[in-house]
Amino acid sequence: MADDVDAWMAKYENPQKPLVEAVRQVVLKADKRMTETIKWQAPTFVYKGNLASFYPKSKAHVSLMFHTGAQIPGDFPSLQGTGDVSRVMKFLDAADLKLKAAELGRLVRAWCDLRDRG
Known part of the structure; x- marks a missing residue:
């Protein structure tokens, strides 16, 4: 885990903070190639480019x-959006994260594999 993200999390005040931290752990544990930093004033996951960022104002x-997200190969039914570029995955609570954790892990690994290929 990155020190800048730890510092950001320490100051982050939002009722969803425990869930943000839980999602963060799932992403970081999904693939050892994944790292994190602060970009756009939010935690951002990176591996040979930006994978995903939290929207920190959502309560x-x-x-x-x-x-x-539209370019990541694989079937990820929890990704929302229809445009040519980005996608969003939402987590309602800890139970919802538990249901989506395996899919999120597959998505992270698919991103890392894609970045290694090209």
């Missing part, structure tokens, strides 16, 4: 925006 759920 009703945790929203993770995949910058080029």
Whole structure:
């Protein structure tokens, strides 16, 4: 985990903070190639480019925006959006994260594999 993200999390005040931290752990544990930093004033996951950033102002759920989610190969039914570029995955609560954790892990590994290929 990155010190800058730890510092950001320490100051982050939002009712969804525990869920943001739980999602963060799932992403970081999914693939050892994944790292994190602060970009756009939010925790951002990176490996040979930006994978996803949290939308930190959301209070009703945790929203993770995949910058080029439409281009990640594989079937990820929890990704929302229809545009040519980005996708969003939302987590309503800990139970919802538990249901989506395996899919999120597959998505992270697919991103890392894609970045290694090209």
